[in-house]
Amino acid sequence: MSAELYAAVAARDTAAVRARLEAGADPSYRDPASGLTALMLAAGQADPATVDVLLAAGADVFTADSRAGATALHKACQGGSVAVVRSLVEAGAFIDAVAPTTGHTPLMDALWYKFPDVARYLLDRGVGLNLSTHYGFTLQEHFAYELNVNTIGKELLLEAEQHLKARLAEDERRAGAHRLMAAVTAGDLAGVRALLAEGVDVDERFPIVNGFNDGHTALLVAARDGHTEIAAELLDAGADVNATEPTFGAVPLHKAVYNGHARLTELIAGRPGVDLNFQGSTNGYTPLHDAIWHGYEECSRILIEAGARTDLRGHDGKTPHDLAVEVFGAGHALTGRVGAAA
Structure with a gap:
């Protein structure tokens, strides 16, 4: 059948x-x-x-x-x-799936097969542009190569090139216009306060430019980079405490514990509505998994005291207690505490 x-x-x-x-x-x-x-x-x-x-x-x-x-x-x-x-x-x-043989993304194929309308649709959906094939070409180099070797249908490639250029210009404009993200990455508390008072969108996402802040909100970056006072200002302004970033599928609490920011962990873990047990899409780890995995005892204790679950399993089948045994040893006080909570 x-x-x-x-x-x-x-x-x-x-x-x-x-x-x-x-x-x-x-x-x-x-x-x-x-x-x-x-x-x-x-x-x-x-x-x-x-x-x-x-x-x-x-x-x-x-x-x-x-x-x-x-x-x-x-x-x-x-x-x-x-x-x-x-x-x-x-x-x-x-939309950015990579073929393991060629390294091609769907956009690369749309350009290669000369479908500018398909390319434009994907560009409008935010596909990554600073990616490379497995044979050494960046997307732009790959496109330039196709322009050089094609004698028929070149007008379609030139049409697609205009869409590419427009998207690159728009990315540059959006990145430059995201003043809140610039202030957060600079650790500029006064600047953040001024922008929030001005009424900027506290949950605006950074454009996809294949960089460290792709698709992040200001709170995600503040949590990752250890800007506690800035994070507090953002949360008070209504920032989404459970905003998910697209690369690892992590929330602000993951970012804080992953980098060992205890004060930030306490701030976010105590926020009304926070999901203490959110499991990231990359490995299924909760913030407690991440805190233990990276050896941050204080962050781990804060999460346990806040009520984080200890029975959830990552994609590797491990609970926080399993990780504690591996990282700290079976006889460690934290390992015992996780086991008791479980």
């Missing part, structure tokens, strides 16, 4: 695809010959109707093909349908 589903996708027969799915075919079926899933095939064929049917049936948007490691979004950018790309992104596809 699932092989018939794949054949129906190849034939661009959406009605037959729907019928096979209703009969029990696996929406994430992978063809053993090509290594592609049914969704990847439909995406590469620029077939939005079939893509939507597969997604509605639960097709896996995150998996990679078994030969090149590309995702359905990569295939969509090779196929050139903005509608397909949009459906995949809205279904949660990672």
Whole structure:
């Protein structure tokens, strides 16, 4: 049945695809010959109707093909349908997914295959631009190479180049306009207070420029960099105490404990509405996991006293107590305290 589903996708027969799915075919079926899933095939064929049917049936948007490691979004950018790309992104596809063979992101494929409209959509969604292929080209170098070797369709590449330049200029403008982030990174408490009094957006996100502050709010950076008084001002101004940054999926409390900032840990852990047990997307660690992992006893004790759970497991299966045994030893006072709390 699932092989018939794949054949129906190849034939661009959406009605037959729907019928096979209703009969029990696996929406994430992978063809053993090509290594592609049914969704990847439909995406590469620029077939939005079939893509939507597969997604509605639960097709896996995150998996990679078994030969090149590309995702359905990569295939969509090779196929050139903005509608397909949009459906995949809205279904949660990672816009900066990197193929392990080439190092290509979906944007690189959109540029390579000369689809400026697809490139523009991804650029508007905030894709990273300061990335490199696995064969040594930056995105800009890769694009310059394509401009040089293509004789047909160069006007499409030039159109895409205008979109790239516009995005780079907008990134520069937004980064320069984020005065609150500049004041926080400089540790300028007076400047932060003045900007908050002015009414700046306390939760404004820094643009994605492939830098250390990508997608961060001012509070995330203050917590990471140890600016306790600034963090207090931001929180009093209504900053989101559980704001998540996109790189590691961490919240301000993770940032504080990861770097051993005890006063900040106490400040944030005591804030109304704080999620003491938020598990980061990278490794499933809570702030307590991170505090113990990095050997910060005081931060760990603050979290335990605040009521942090000790029974949650990271993606490695370890609880805070497991980490305490590894980091401090079974006989250490903190290890005993974590065990008792558990």
